[in-house]
Amino acid sequence: MLQNKSFVRKTRQGKVVKVVREHYLRDDIYCGAPFCKVCDSSAARLSSTASTILIVDTNVVLNQIDLLENEAIDDVVILSVVLDEVKNKNLGVYNRLRALCSNSVRKFFVFSNEYHKDTYVKAMVGESPNDRNDRAIRVAAQWYQTHLGDATKIVLITNDRDNKRKATEEGISAETVESYVKSLGQPGLLDLLAQAPSEDVAKEGVEDMRPSKKKIIYSEHKPMSEITAGLHRGIFHQGKLRVNRYNPFEAYVGSESIGDEIIIYGRANMNRAFDGDVVAVELLPQEQWHEEKSLSIVDEEDEEEDGIHLVPSSADDAPRVTNQIQGSLGNANSESSRPSGRVVGVIKRNWHSYCGSLEPMPMPAGTGGVAHALFVSKDRRIPKIRIQTRQLGNLLDKRIIVAVDSWDCLSRYPSGHYVRTVGEIGDRDTESEVVLIENDIDARPFSSQVLACLPPLPWSVSSEDLENPIRQDLRHLRVFSVDPPGCKDIDDALHCTALPNGNFEVGVHIADVTNFVHPGSPLDDEATQRGTSVYLVERRIDMLPKPLTEDICSLRADVERLAFSVIWEMTPEAEIISSSYTKSVIKSCAALSYVEAQARMDDSRLMDPVTADLRNMNALAKVMRQRRIDRGALTLASAEVKFQIDTETHDPLDIGMYQIREANQMVEEFMLAANISVAEKILTHFPLCSLLRRHPSPTKEMLEPLLRMAAAVGLNLDVSTSKALADSLDHAVGDDPYFNKLIRILATRCMTQAVYFCSGDLTPPEFSHYGLSARLYTHFTSPIRRYADVIVHRLLAAALGIYKLPGVFQDRPQLTSIADNLNYRHRNAQMASRASVELHTLIYFRKRPTDTEARIVKIRSNGFIVFVPKFGIEGPVYLTPRNDKGGGEWLVDEQQQKVKKTDGSVSYGVLQTVRIHMEVVEPQPNRPKLQLTLI
């Protein structure tokens, strides 16, 4: 049966166009009940004994997805009209719903009612799309009831009063979420319910306890029609809201229409928008642009201070740059040119669930009843969330997860509902899990389907592998690996043979992961999702199951392993004469640690072949490194921290900076070379679907804080090209040895991170890698712990004609989304590592108050931010008590980057060394934090 759907749509040029789409109605869509005698039940998902089948409406899905995910709810039919609406409104919820529908344990069935000839409804004249969809849901419910007969009860779950009334009139049994959950008799489930906005039936019968007149705190959001009109006329600007990670009262909206970032100061101007929401912004009149602080905070009880945190390793981690002038001094007008604005409406919400804890509060009288509590998220960008709970006593000292439901303009805080408990606050395991949850890291054990993809153990190289014509037997080569001590997932090994003609044959051998991870297998899907292994201080979350990472793929010493090799012939001047790529079988003769390798090279008495190879390689690596630096590659520095962990309690015993040796740099140099070689190879073969890694050049604005700081200490940095910057960084030598490193650390944090991308999406000039000063770059050398490398392995194998390219490479949008996911996972993995280090730093200092040296990196009106090189952390030191905001005793000199006492007796300048005291304090019970004070 054919139906034409016609609707009116606006084109990008603003023209109104009538769009007509065909819509075919079918009679081969089945109900999904295995006991149905009419339908084909091969794809049935509902349980065979289902006596009650639930049909939910869109808002129930959108608001109560946490409830639906609970196992108490089952035998649910999801109509395609609901799916579509959910998809349009909230992609996150849609994905969760899809996951539910495909989970074989749960009994969720998707019924394509929109394509079924009996359940399709045509919009009536004058009927709104919403009403039409509600009617479609009722028609489908009705159809199910007649289709399955009276033995099965169909219940329509809706919180829409009108819909419920109509359903009852039409003879469908309908219930609200609350009444249905109550009928299940599990009070714990009630906490999972979202707080219903007042217009819904939820409050039906219940007395509205709110005072009738409440102060309006936020201005009303403009209706969608007004927003679209405003956007069109250029009054409003659309963009994604990004809240400053270090100051939740400041946010930015990147707007295409004015080509600049609009700054939003204060919660009132943010007007209930969350980080990540797509919002419409109205610019404030220009004379208000610089009045940042004065109007920023809506009488919020306490402004959260800057916490202590790890030193940022790139611009993405660092606090955003705005003018640091506090407006109190004469030069306040100098930088008021950045537009500021206020949010007038939210176009798309980015609400999800958040991890945190309840604000300490006294137990209300009469326990057991419903209590209102405030939830404080660990992510400071998220405002406090008001929740209702029946188990307050239980939750007060716990880390919990809470989801946001609504935020009306009468309430200061959004309201939400409890989702689940993680564990006790301060407990190391709980806090580690919080880190994982916050960064969306899947740490669950691998499923049985995934494990079924592994080859049987014990595994060894088989004769078929050796006879395989695609695989070269390189077991005769003297291959060895150099890795951090205790490394179990060894994914790279090297060899270096002197050739009779005076040249060297250098090989980089990478674990042949794609020999075991086949495209499209559950193992591959899982790895695609995880994207990367995550390294926390006390544990590692693997991308691939342990047998692969630590045994089958790991290029351990004295066992035969499969590898993917890049082999060059190099002159002693490290010029590459030829490169070849091949799958191979190798047998590593030594798994060295960096320290061991370094010691061997340094010990002039040692003359064994491996040491000789190491020395040759090191010589080559030095040439290569020098050449790279000459070309303009930046040697950036980061303050990486190393912990020594107690093997039993997993508590940190010692903490210090990670020392980088020549051996590290040597291995790194060959890995870089292999990655670049492979990038060139795959790009020539697959110009449109290669996965590469690029590092965008930093913009002037990003480098501005560096320049300002350098100017204050009398340093002139040339940032015109990466070469110029590299040179001026080399010349930046101060009076103390750490000065250069400090400048490099500060330069590094101005850069953005490198990202993966699909070569078809960008033009070749955009491919380049700024930091390495390479025209092309990709990741090839760590396939055990990075999925990008797995993709690149497949591309290289296809380029060599060994295997066919999997289908996903034809699908550019999918490839792009894989690249995006990899970037997201990488970013999260880094954030998680940092958070884990921060957590362990806190645990370490809990019992060890310490005095140490620190360097001032930023000046504030009431203090400064210091960097503690020894522990790699950064945090504020206050000169005046916090509640006394800038009291007037101290003055900031913007030009000189100095903070002085008004009488001129004391002054602190940027990069100056100070001595500080570090101690863990507990201002509130169960909320320990590290505090830095000046000695």
Place this chain on the structure above:
Amino acid sequence: MEYVSPEGLRLDGRRPLEMRQIKAEIGAVSKADGSAVFEMGNTKVIAAVYGPREVQNRSQQLSDQALVRCEYSMANFSTGDRMRKPKGDRRSTEISLVIRQTMEACILTHLMPRSQIDIFVQVLQADGGTRSACINAATLALADAGIPMRDLVTSCSAGYLNSTPLLDLNYVEDSAGGPDVTVGILPKSDKVTLLQMDAKLPMDTFENVMQLAIEGCKAIANYIREVLLENTKQLEGAGSSSGSTSTAYVKSSAPGALDAELMHKFAFRGWIMCLFGMIKFQTLGIPCLSIF
């Protein structure tokens, strides 16, 4: 974007291997020697054929075969946005050429030297697959005009989205940017007269997609045969009022049987043969071939 839902339905409710509804009507333009309207879903194309007739421009005349000309255009109202479509832009020149070459491959041009055949196709409504619809309409119009042909050339497209081969892409699927394989075949001899794709696909996927498009072509060929038969029957009924022949063969799916039956009919109905150009066959002394 999800073009095939996990339930296996496309955006318009079809399954991946299903074609849109097709509909054909012969003789839409009475002034032309042959004409047809062909619809694939919301794509609607009209074709008119003039000829064989005297060559208008003597210098283009070919002494050993007929001159086939084709003009493709899109009606201004064919898409939603009512843009004025300039005539002779690159896209329509290209499609004109594609249609001309495809039709030339099946017209027995050497039977009609020093003559000219004009094919006009116009898209009345565009919703993806216009190229295929144009070729199908032109085939019908040529048959209607009685131009001798080797076989009925039919065309259909197939694409590859969400790692699934999809038959007969509509506009939304077509604009997804995935590969779009348009195939034209001579269904009886299984010969390919047209194959176009403007994307890259691995060989084995491509073969699957192309096979799917060929299946589509065959289904269209069956339908076109039915339409022609129906049309013949009507004419036959009008001529001798003996339209009582059973309709059983229309449902027959074996093309061989169908053709035998048709040939049989043609042998007895001289004037229908005339309509289909059979007379020209015979006057030229060529053994009587099936036009199907």
